[in-house]
Amino acid sequence: MTYYLLANPNSGAGKGARTLEILIPYLEKNNYNYRLFKTNAPGEEGDLVKQILELKVAEDHLVIIGGDGTISLVINELPEEEAFSYIPSGSGNDFARSLNLILDPIESFEAARSGMNHEIFIMNYQSKGLNGYALNNIGIGLDAAIVQASNEGKLKQFLNKLKLGSFSYILTALHVLITKKAFPALIEIENQQISLEKTFLMTFTKHPYFGGGVKISPEASNQNADIHLVEYSKHSLFRTFSLIPSVLRGTHLKHPLFLHRVNPDFSVELAESQSVQIDGEIHHLAAADRLSISTEKRMIIY
Numbered sequence: 001m002t003y004y005l006l007a008n009p010n011s012g013a014g015k016g017a018r019t020l021e022i023l024i025p026y027l028e029k030n031n032y033n034y035r036l037f038k039t040n041a042p043g044e045e046g047d048l049v050k051q052i053l054e055l056k057v058a059e060d061h062l063v064i065i066g067g068d069g070t071i072s073l074v075i076n077e078l079p080e081e082e083a084f085s086y087i088p089s090g091s092g093n094d095f096a097r098s099l100n101l102i103l104d105p106i107e108s109f110e111a112a113r114s115g116m117n118h119e120i121f122i123m124n125y126q127s128k129g130l131n132g133y134a135l136n137n138i139g140i141g142l143d144a145a146i147v148q149a150s151n152e153g154k155l156k157q158f159l160n161k162l163k164l165g166s167f168s169y170i171l172t173a174l175h176v177l178i179t180k181k182a183f184p185a186l187i188e189i190e191n192q193q194i195s196l197e198k199t200f201l202m203t204f205t206k207h208p209y210f211g212g213g214v215k216i217s218p219e220a221s222n223q224n225a226d227i228h229l230v231e232y233s234k235h236s237l238f239r240t241f242s243l244i245p246s247v248l249r250g251t252h253l254k255h256p257l258f259l260h261r262v263n264p265d266f267s268v269e270l271a272e273s274q275s276v277q278i279d280g281e282i283h284h285l286a287a288a289d290r291l292s293i294s295t296e297k298r299m300i301i302y
Contacts, residue, residue, distance in 0.1 A: 003034040004052045008066035016089040019105045026106050045073035068095050072279035076132045083299040085112030095135050098207035115302040120222045127291040137210045139277045142201040145176045147277040182234035184271035189263050200234040215250030225295045231259040267292045
């Protein structure tokens with residue numbers, strides 16, 4: 001058996017590189033046969049997946065090393081029937097947190113090596129301008145604005161160096177809460193339409209977490225086919241800030257100001273263009289471009 005390692009050394013402000021510094025000597029010491037494929041620039045994961053699939057045979061084992069962005073990019077190029085393992089090396093590690101994956105590189109590798117196949121569900125999204133797969137969340141409005149501001153700012157890089165990367169999401173959120181404007185949206189669930197005039201936050205998620213551990217929908221699970229929609233319309237700044245503690249505790253869905261729906265399929269249409277974050281990467285959804293979201297099975301070994 002050969003272990004095909006697809007690694008992003010830059011994930012988690014260099015955590016991916018540190019993971020390799022620990023893991024590679026361990027593999028060599030124990031005479032594990034491996035081949036290492038490293039990204040040198042953002043977005044190379046897809047090309048590396050194609051290279052690996054041309055070489056890999058059935059008994060070989062694909063191991064992804066990186067953060068949520070890395071594994072999301074890999075999933076978008078990986079055939080549905082291709083199982084994989086994952087060694088978390090990001091700053092947020094929401095996907096790993098959702099499955100209680102081990103963070104220690106050597107323990108994580110050994111868990112993958114001796115592990116079993118586990119069926120999970122991911123999101124498949126389709127529109128005229130967007131299509132692909134998401135492991136974690138698809139966020140429109142506040143969520144996307146926070147991710148965009150966090151990714152573009154220097155605060156995340158600074159806090160990553162202090163091993164406090166998840167705090168960048170929370171601190172950036174406080175600023176965006178003040179400046180983000182509401183927008184109209186139309187959601188369709190099983191032929192039922194929900195018209196929203198002042199959407200502020202809209203997140204479709206397959207597991208509880210976003211932003212490095214915030215429980216946006218505590219009962220969500222990537223081990224079933226359900227997608228959870230969480231929506232919050234624009235209210236006064238005082239009312240919005242008063243709800244932050246409940247969001248951080250994961251108890252906010254008990255509040256009537258939050259819309260919470262659970263279904264395997266959704267569609268959403270916006271009256272005006274908005275930024276969309278998909279597993280932490282920023283995209284744009286044009287006005288009247290209906291976005292359909294459904295689920296698809298995948299297999300992970302751990």
